[in-house]
Amino acid sequence: MAKTILVVDDSSSVRQVVGIALKAAGYDIIEASDGRDALSKLTGQKVHLMISDVNMPNMDGITFVKEVKKLPAYKFTPIIMLTTESQDSKKLEGQAAGAKAWIVKPFQPAQMMAAVSKLIMP
Amino acid sequence: MAIVNQCPEGGVNWVIDGELTIYTVAELKAELLPSLAPNGDVEVDLALVNEIDSAGVQLLLALRQAVTACGNALHMKGASPAVRDALQLCNLAHVFDGHASLI
Amino acid sequence: MDINLDSALQTYIVEARDLLHQMEEALLVLENDPNDSDTVDSLFRGAHTIKGSAGLFGLTPIVSFTHGVEDLLDRVRDATLNIDSALIALLLACTDHICELVDVVAERSASLDAQAVQRENALRERLMTYQVSTPTSPDTWVRQSVIDDSAVRAANLDWHISLRFGEQVYRNGMDPFSFLRYLNTLGEILHIVTTTTAMPALPEMDPESCYLGFDIRFRSAQTFETINEAFDFVRDDCAVHILSPRASLSEFAALLGQLPESRDHAERLLVESGSLLPGELDSVQSQLPTQPSPSTDLELPADPVQLRGDSAPQATAREQKSRESRYVRVHADKLEELINLVGELVIAGAGAKLLASYNPESELRDATAAVAELVEKTLDCALRMRMVPIGDTFSRFQRVVRDVSKELGKDIELEISGGETELDKTVVERIGDPLMHLIRNALDHGIEAPAVRQANGKQARGRLRLNAFHDAGNIVVEIIDDGRGLDRERILEKGRERNLVPAGATPSDSDIYNLIFEPGFSTAEAVTNLSGRGVGMDVVKRNITALRGSIDLDSRSGEGTTVRIRLPLTLAIIDGFLVGVGEAFYVIPLERVQECMELTSAANDAARRCGYIDLRGEVLPLLFMHDYFSIEEAGAGSRRQNVVVVHHLSKKIGLVVDELMGEYQTVIKPLGKLFGALHGFGGSSILGNGAIALILDIPALLTRLSEDSRACVSKSTTTSESLSVSQGQRS
Missing domain, CATH: 3.30.565.10 (Histidine kinase-like ATPase, C-terminal domain)
Structure with a gap:
């Protein structure tokens, strides 16, 4: 059974590109457009990895991580934050909240896959 | 989840099925700890474990340590492919054969 | 959805072709210098990236074939396989084949043709022969305890990695196993020892805290940086010690001091992992106090991770990165659009300049002149982008x-x-x-x-x-x-x-x-x-x-x-020389213009008769543009005429025109389908006043004229002949 990755980003093109790369590698994808949307889609199903943007409307990535860590079904799920070089403070904030992995935007699909494969394998 | 069978000869038989991961280890420990008795070997059947991670392996190691500390042995009876794969990854298969010991 | 996959795939195709080209170059370099390890590395990376990215797009044929190539290159990098001309020939054939596989993707064909499949199978077989003959046993080398331990260890290809995970690691979403699995993608875990010395007894241990540690003998041709990066995400939650294959016994001794276990226990773990031989450290321990340089031990950095034989690969990688970041990949169409727009800007600017020149206000003229200069610079800049x-x-x-x-x-x-x-x-x-x-x-x-x-x-x-x-x-x-x-x-x-x-x-x-x-x-x-x-x-x-x-x-x-x-240098723009013939304008490419001279009316009459003039003792045939292009003379005879001497190769001809309007930088507009077949014109250009100027294609014109003259060698003058030809041409 394919593992499931939640992709949270307000940019649909980022979601699509990330989604396409991950699907090609054999993962199932759940897409969400922001933190609130993502939380509403986490209904207890198994999620093996979450990839979340930081700056998003409705609920930003840092808040999302903090909320996810409160959910028993997801508190041990690895989370990759999508940050930019200029967001070092956000990266640290994310790490403090429990999202220790990150990918610096812009990234090549290969870079993303390398980051993902440090955390889970298909 | 785990099923605990007390053997008439004094030993214990555990059957763990489903997930043996960080999401279940706390619960499993709570289920298994009370059945540890100073007498008799422990047999653990992992044939029905469909998912195991390092937290699961770590719990097995802790259980084994507790059993051997009393001078008894822990034998692994069955192992699912997931279990075999995980034990091979960290080179612990021999430890649960009941022969070798950890350093 | 499709659009995205498509654009990403297009990126991949370009990337893969670039990489294949680089690999081909690298192979040719290696043919002359088989020991160039940087080139071997880049070759390997090429194959690695092609394979890796192909995986993202599910391009299984590329992944599976390139995998074999990567494997072989890996062995070359390990120096377990020597480069010779046969190997280079095979690898060149392989890059060709991968190129074909990429073409299949690019052309959206279903699959390779039968011949290519045959070729692939043959290549695979040849790749296999290399694999079989390569010794893979990790135990082929033997270590001895001698005084100069660094020299002995140089033959070693294996890294030692000690990992001690922190209790928080699970709560941060990490599973230590995932890092082990990732390591397996960077190389081969030859031996691993799991330790739980940090773990309390069952009743006290928190199953959601991590107490695991691993000592790993790891065979990999990756750089320290790559291996170290594997642990980026767990840096806060894990003590990572990496000893390079060149690590000396003193570095191992230093590591023992770093590990949380007792020295004896830690040594047993290292021995068990196979990275150390039993008793191997004894010599070091007894040696340390009497070493020639007694401060060696003190100089060891606190973290063995810093202990590296060479920092060069790291520096090159950084350099590479900074070089890459100075480039932006731009779609050629966008650049084309920019150049087109700048072209329009040049024309509009020329129009403004023209209007300004009618205006008595010198400030306006100055302003437009400044704008024109900037426009010119912008044009230069835009064109340079495509260089x-x-x-x-x-x-x-x-x-x-x-x-x-x-x-x-x-x-x-x-x-x-x-x-x-x-x-x-x-x-x-x-x-x-x-x-x-x-x-x-x-x-x-x-x-x-x-x-x-x-x-x-x-x-x-x-x-x-x-x-x-x-x-x-x-x-x-x-x-x-x-x-x-x-x-x-x-x-x-x-x-x-x-x-x-x-x-x-x-x-x-x-x-x-x-x-x-x-x-x-x-x-x-x-x-x-x-x-x-x-x-x-x-x-x-x-x-x-x-x-x-x-x-x-x-x-x-x-x-x-x-x-x-x-x-x-470019096809988009031309440094031209603008001339007027009657009401019409022509642009002559400046590089074709040799000189201009006045044709006095007396000389004009003579020239008209014989069709040539004397140019410093040389016969210069003339082409009367009025006649050639059948343009009505505006106020014929009264106006002074000029000769523009144009050349191509060794041929020269004088074009007789009415007006010399000077140098003119112009953007070439293609003539379009209707006039595409017209010989003698290279395109058109719109002047600042809105008029159209045709750009003369001098080589074509000269060829045409010499063909005409060859065809009519008996005739003494060329002008009337040219006229008839030109009329035929204009139909």
Whole structure:
């Protein structure tokens, strides 16, 4: 059974590109457009990895991580934050909240896959 | 989840099925700890474990340590492919054969 | 959804082709210098990336085939496999095949054709033979305890990695196993020892805290940086110690001090992992106090991670990164659009300047002049963006020269100079074919077989040189060989046979040599596999001419041949010379203009009669533009006329025009389909006042005129003849 990755980003093109790369590698994808949307889609199903943007409307990535860590079904799920070089403070904030992995935007699909494969394998 | 069978000869038989991961280890420990008795070997059947991670392996190691500390042995009876794969990854298969010991 | 996959895939295709090209270059470098480890690394990375990215797109055929190549290269990198010419030949064939696989993706064909599949299977078999014969046993090397431990350990290929995970690691979403699995993608875990010394007894242990540690003997050809990066995400939650294959025993001794276990226990873990031999450290321990440099131990950095034999790979990687970040990949269409817009801007600017010149206010004129200057700079800048060095195109021929000379049994070296010379990408893209043809010609017919060369007192190894340089707004590309040169007599004979040379005439050497550019002219005695397939030098010439370039050739019997191609730097813009003929405007490419002179009315009459003038003792044929283009004379006779002397190759002609309007930088607009077949015009341009100027294609014009004059050799004047031709042409 394919593992499931939640992709949270307000940019649909980022979601699509990330989604396409991950699907090609054999993962199932759940897409969400922001933190609130993502939380509403986490209904207890198994999620093996979450990839979340930081700056998003409705609920930003840092808040999302903090909320996810409160959910028993997801508190041990690895989370990759999508940050930019200029967001070092956000990266640290994310790490403090429990999202220790990150990918610096812009990234090549290969870079993303390398980051993902440090955390889970298909 | 785990099923605990007390053997008439004094030993214990555990059957763990489903997930043996960080999401279940706390619960499993709570289920298994009370059945540890100073007498008799422990047999653990992992044939029905469909998912195991390092937290699961770590719990097995802790259980084994507790059993051997009393001078008894822990034998692994069955192992699912997931279990075999995980034990091979960290080179612990021999430890649960009941022969070798950890350093 | 599809669109995205598509664009990402397009990126991959471009990427893969670039990488394949780089790999090919790397292989050619290795052919001369098999020990160049940087090149081996880049070769490996190429295969690795092609495979890795192909995986993202589910391109299984590429992944599976490239995997074998990567494997083999991995062994080369490990130095368990030596590079020889057979291996290079195999790898070149493999890059060709991967290229084919990429083409399949690019062309959206379903799969390879049967032949290619056969080739693939053959290649796979050849790859397999390398794998089988390679020793893979990790125990092939034996270590001994001697005093100079670093020398002994140099043969070691294995890293040692000690990991001690922190309790929080699970709560941060990490599973230590995932890092082990990731390590397996970077190399091979030869042996791993799991330790739980940090774990409390069952009743006290928190199953959601991590107490695991691992000591790993790890075989990998990756750099320290890559291996270290594997643990980036767990940096806060794990003590990571990595000892390189070159780590000395003292570094191991230092590691023992770092690990949380007791020294004895830690040593047992290292021995168990296979990274240390039992008792191996004893010598170090007894040695340490008496070492020649007693401070060695103190100098050891606190973290063995910092202990590295060389920091060079790290530096190069950083350099590479910073270099990459200075580039932005821009879609060619966007650049095209920018250049087009700037072109329009130039025209609009010229219009404004013209209007301003009618205006008495000097401030307005100054302002428009400033704008015009900026516009010009912007145009330069925009055009420069499309400039690429010709070196990439040149280096592609390394492979051709290698393959072809092997096939021909010749020994030929390709020398490249001036690779940094830049020219417009659109030009670069279109000179590949003509260059290929010329190079193959030189290899095939120009450079002799080694035996023949030696017999003629030459070096057995032939030399082919590709050279490029800028010259007066043009780029000149030279293809120089040191072969037998052209056979002057044979060409002359053939020229006579085909009536290209009038009987009795004795043309100059250069004229004779340039005959080979005539349609259907070929002196090749044998049609080989390489050239002489019926596509002659005339096609080369036509291609070059279509680029507004010219080609000529110089040869010395027995010494070699030089082919010189002259090309404009860009096709988009032209430095022109604007002239007026009646109401019409023409732009003459500036590089074709030699000089201008006044044609006095007295001289005019004489010139009209005979069709030429005396230019400092030289006969200069004249072309009366009024007549040639059938333009009504506006106030005929009363106006002074001018002669613009234009040249192409060795030919010269004077164009008689009404008005000289000076230099004019202009953006070329294609003439469009309707007028595409029109000879003598290279395009059109819109002037600032909205009028249209046609751009004269001087080479085509000259060719046309000389053909006309050849056809009517009996006539003494050319003007009336030209007129009739031009009328026919205008229909």
